[in-house]
Amino acid sequence: MAATGATRPAHLGWLAALPPAAVFVGLIASIGSTSAGQVVTFGFNWVPSLDVSLTFRIDGLSVLFGLMVSGIGAAVALYANAYMAGHPRLPRFFLYLTLFTASMLGVVLSDNILALFVFWELTSVSSFMLIGFDSDKAEARRNARQSLLVTAGGGLALLAGLILLGQVAGSYSIAEINTAGDIVRADPLYVPILVLVFLGAFTKSAQVPLHFWLPNAMAAPTPVSAFLHSATLVKAGVFLLARLHPALGGTDVWLWTLLPVGAVTAVWASMMALCQRDLKLMLAYTTVMALGALTLFLAVETQIGIAAAMTFVLVHALYKASLFMIVGGIDHATGTRNLMALGGLRRALPVSAGAAALAAFAMAGFPPFLGFLGKELKYEGALAIAEAPFAMTAAALAANAMMVAVALTVAIRPFWGPPTEAAERAHGNHWAIVAPPAVLASLGLILGLAPGLVGSILVGPAVEAVLQGTTAPELKLWHGVTVPLLLSVVTVALGSILFWRMRQIRGMLDALVRLLPTTGDRAYDTVMGWLNDVALWQTRLLQGDRLRRDFLVIFAAATAAVATVVALVPELSFASLSTIPEGPAIGAVVLILVGVAATVGVEGRLTGLAALGTVGVGVALVFLMHGAPDVAITQLLVETLVIVIAAAVLLRLPRTPEVPVRSTPARWRDALIALLAGGTITGITLMVVDGPLDLSVTEAFEAASVPEAFGRNIVNVILVDFRALDTLGEIAVVVIAGLACLALLRGTGLIQRRRRRAAEGPRP
Amino acid sequence: MEAWLALAAGGLTAGAVYLLLARSLVHFVFGIVLLSNAANLVLFAAGRTTWGLPALIPDGMSEPDGPIANALPQALILTAIVIGFGLLCFVLVLVDRVRRRWETADIDQIHEKALSGKDLEP
Numbered sequence: 001m002a003a004t005g006a007t008r009p010a011h012l013g014w015l016a017a018l019p020p021a022a023v024f025v026g027l028i029a030s031i032g033s034t035s036a037g038q039v040v041t042f043g044f045n046w047v048p049s050l051d052v053s054l055t056f057r058i059d060g061l062s063v064l065f066g067l068m069v070s071g072i073g074a075a076v077a078l079y080a081n082a083y084m085a086g087h088p089r090l091p092r093f094f095l096y097l098t099l100f101t102a103s104m105l106g107v108v109l110s111d112n113i114l115a116l117f118v119f120w121e122l123t124s125v126s127s128f129m130l131i132g133f134d135s136d137k138a139e140a141r142r143n144a145r146q147s148l149l150v151t152a153g154g155g156l157a158l159l160a161g162l163i164l165l166g167q168v169a170g171s172y173s174i175a176e177i178n179t180a181g182d183i184v185r186a187d188p189l190y191v192p193i194l195v196l197v198f199l200g201a202f203t204k205s206a207q208v209p210l211h212f213w214l215p216n217a218m219a220a221p222t223p224v225s226a227f228l229h230s231a232t233l234v235k236a237g238v239f240l241l242a243r244l245h246p247a248l249g250g251t252d253v254w255l256w257t258l259l260p261v262g263a264v265t266a267v268w269a270s271m272m273a274l275c276q277r278d279l280k281l282m283l284a285y286t287t288v289m290a291l292g293a294l295t296l297f298l299a300v301e302t303q304i305g306i307a308a309a310m311t312f313v314l315v316h317a318l319y320k321a322s323l324f325m326i327v328g329g330i331d332h333a334t335g336t337r338n339l340m341a342l343g344g345l346r347r348a349l350p351v352s353a354g355a356a357a358l359a360a361f362a363m364a365g366f367p368p369f370l371g372f373l374g375k376e377l378k379y380e381g382a383l384a385i386a387e388a389p390f391a392m393t394a395a396a397l398a399a400n401a402m403m404v405a406v407a408l409t410v411a412i413r414p415f416w417g418p419p420t421e422a423a424e425r426a427h428g429n430h431w432a433i434v435a436p437p438a439v440l441a442s443l444g445l446i447l448g449l450a451p452g453l454v455g456s457i458l459v460g461p462a463v464e465a466v467l468q469g470t471t472a473p474e475l476k477l478w479h480g481v482t483v484p485l486l487l488s489v490v491t492v493a494l495g496s497i498l499f500w501r502m503r504q505i506r507g508m509l510d511a512l513v514r515l516l517p518t519t520g521d522r523a524y525d526t527v528m529g530w531l532n533d534v535a536l537w538q539t540r541l542l543q544g545d546r547l548r549r550d551f552l553v554i555f556a557a558a559t560a561a562v563a564t565v566v567a568l569v570p571e572l573s574f575a576s577l578s579t580i581p582e583g584p585a586i587g588a589v590v591l592i593l594v595g596v597a598a599t600v601g602v603e604g605r606l607t608g609l610a611a612l613g614t615v616g617v618g619v620a621l622v623f624l625m626h627g628a629p630d631v632a633i634t635q636l637l638v639e640t641l642v643i644v645i646a647a648a649v650l651l652r653l654p655r656t657p658e659v660p661v662r663s664t665p666a667r668w669r670d671a672l673i674a675l676l677a678g679g680t681i682t683g684i685t686l687m688v689v690d691g692p693l694d695l696s697v698t699e700a701f702e703a704a705s706v707p708e709a710f711g712r713n714i715v716n717v718i719l720v721d722f723r724a725l726d727t728l729g730e731i732a733v734v735v736i737a738g739l740a741c742l743a744l745l746r747g748t749g750l751i752q753r754r755r756r757r758a759a760e761g762p763r764p
Numbered sequence: 765m766e767a768w769l770a771l772a773a774g775g776l777t778a779g780a781v782y783l784l785l786a787r788s789l790v791h792f793v794f795g796i797v798l799l800s801n802a803a804n805l806v807l808f809a810a811g812r813t814t815w816g817l818p819a820l821i822p823d824g825m826s827e828p829d830g831p832i833a834n835a836l837p838q839a840l841i842l843t844a845i846v847i848g849f850g851l852l853c854f855v856l857v858l859v860d861r862v863r864r865r866w867e868t869a870d871i872d873q874i875h876e877k878a879l880s881g882k883d884l885e886p
Binding site: 605 | 769785
């Protein structure tokens with residue numbers, strides 16, 4: 001494995017980077033049309049009967065997200081190539097990664113909400129595969145399952161919501177749904193749709209209290225965390241809210257759900273980020289914070305608010321992906337991500353130290369980084385929330401200040417100060433581990449230097465796509481001395497104080513967490529525990545270790561189900577029954593019933609077999625008298641064989657008296673169930689024959705029998721011609737049963753031979 | 765006549781259920797035979813009955829002469845009889861293996877022996 005592990009990945013990663021890179025170039029090429037406000041759609045009908053088409057829509061919003069997915073996807077593929085080099089399951093890793101990239105592109109480019117949902121679920125599945133990639137670790141398996149249950153659970157709600165939305169809007173095309181916004185918002189189903197869509201978006205985008213799966217998703221390899229769980233997958237919920245903003249947004253329910261959820265998520269996650277020791281977990285919580293901020297800004301209708309969200313999406317994706325990759329590089333070089341054990345790495349990892357500083361400046365929002373623009377817009381947007389400007393500005397200020405502290409921590413603590421023991425041991429990293437984060441972090445600076453360009457080709461068209469037609473505000477680095485600028489200064493000051501006093505603050509936050517009655521993660525464990533208990537309890541109740549008890553449950557349940565149907569029919573008319581008294585046939589029925597009674601009643605096995613034979617003959621007589629001679633002959637032949645074979649096997653069993661009979665109460669109970677079951681079968685049969693009879697199939701067979709199949713015996717023609725495939729299946733069943741019999745008989749012989757051999761003792 | 769067939773199917777089912785709930789493997793096998801007969805009769809009744817007159821087309825004609833028996837359920841029952849036979853043979857082989865391994869026809873005893881791990885011999 002080692003030999004292949006050293007050669008194969010070098011090509012695989014490049015190969016995996018090619019498709020996203022191609023998409024990236026394609027989307028760049030389409031910027032010309034989207035920035036002019038045009039929408040490009042292409043695709044084909046996928047499931048026309050369900051109104052599902054695989055139509056893709058390239059507008060400002062999907063270009064912004066698509067560029068992030070494909071660009072970071074290509075960078076991560078290269079990074080993973082070096083980071084995971086030598087991993088025995090590398091091909092599988094790239095398979096999942098490519099599957100994810102493709103599905104995520106499907107989510108952001110789909111024009112049909114049902115197709116979007118399919119891609120949405122595919123991202124959940126590939127995320128599950130990637131979180132649990134180190135499947136030999138129990139924690140990875142558990143966290144993968146948790147993320148799947150949470151996001152796929154939300155996905156189910158989303159499916160219901162999207163179907164309702166499609167029904168109300170009269171179309172599953174996003175373009176048409178978004179033009180039918182007024183109809184949707186006026187519909188009585190609007191609130192249920194909103195709740196279901198929110199459930200999907202909040203689980204995917206990790207909003208408090210459904211956020212707990214995201215920090216746990218850090219069990220995934222770091223390239224995955226950088227790509228899925230910071231830059232792309234978790235933004236799917238936010239993307240959906242932006243996508244459906246024209247159809248669903250602009251109401252009080254929308255506003256007053258997203259505002260508090262987003263604000264609480266942002267502030268809570270920033271606090272949690274501050275008290276982490278693991279660099280990766282710290283970054284994970286800042287991702288939750290970013291998602292909260294994005295949700296908050298999507299609540300509003302104002303251009304500035306949406307512009308803040310769209311700019312921040314871009315800023316965050318760039319700095320967070322690069323920070324994750326840098327942390328992965330630190331882990332790779334030193335073998336630890338523990339903040340307490342790291343320091344003085346700048347000598348071993350000089351480029352990473354520089355890239356970390358660039359990314360952290362963007363994160364903290366220093367000018368002239370793109371992050372500064374994002375933060376200014378956030379404050380402007382928060383101040384423009386007419387409903388609660390102070391509360392929202394305060395929430396943004398608190399969250400941003402804590403972000404500054406985290407940014408300083410991530411950029412300074414591992415790289416500066418005296419080298420720790422881990423830093424002494426550190427080795428340099430492969431260029432492919434160092435370069436991608438450096439490029440992404442530099443982009444944060446370069447794009448910040450060209451705010452007008454970013455505004456006109458990326459953010460502006462996205463805002464126009466969300467708000468449908470309104471022009472976006474121009475992005476500028478310098479607005480003069482304004483309230484947002486003052487707030488920025490306050491943020492940096494506050495953040496620096498937090499960084500300086502980190503130790504005390506961390507202690508306070510730890511104490512606060514201990515005070516909490518429960519956390520989402522613990523609540524998840526509790527609920528899963530209940531679920532297991534209920535499953536165990538009902539399995540023990542319904543499927544015990546006794547065959548007879550299981551049968552009792554099955555018969556009782558089946559009888560109750562069929563009896564309910566019989567009881568629901570008002571009354572039987574018997575109008576269509578043929579009432580001709582057919583003496584001999586009635587005689588045959590009596591023969592059957594007597595045979596049944598004898599089979600049940602007699603003690604001996606031979607007598608029982610004889611009684612069984614009587615039943616078989618009775619049934620054959622019924623067939624014979626009612627125009628079914630073929631059936632009657634088969635029945636007689638088979639019945640004879642059954643009796644002979646059954647006699648051969650059953651008579652060799654230990655004698656009946658050795659088998660204790662059931663206790664008397666058990667017999668009465670079984671007899672009751674049996675009579676109820678029999679009565680129900682009689683009832684349902686009467687019900688069936690009382691209803692109308694559709695003879696069209698039979699008549700078609702009768703008419704076609706001679707001209708098409710050249711046969712005069714219609715039953716035979718049906719078997720060997722019209723329904724020949726059924727007969728083939730029947731023959732297959734008999735052959736399989738025969739083979740199984742053979743295997744069982746052979747197997748027994750084998751065991752006996754082995755036993756004999758064991759009895760003879762070991763061979764010399 | 766269908767009412768009588770319904771009665772016969774009910775009787776067969778009742779007997780089958782009672783026997784399937786018994787402790788003896790012999791009765792269990794009897795129950796399976798009765799149950800498949802019950803199913804066939806229900807199918808037959810559902811297609812309605814005609815007295816005499818099999819589903820044949822006389823020589824020289826291309827369509828049946830007057831009303832005949834419904835051919836479709838007959839074809840289905842033929843299939844069901846054969847499959848029921850295959851199933852029963854398989855059950856009988858299983859019963860034979862049970863006898864060879866545990867030397868008993870008591871279902872409860874087989875359970876106890878199986879659960880106590882006595883079947884884990886080589």
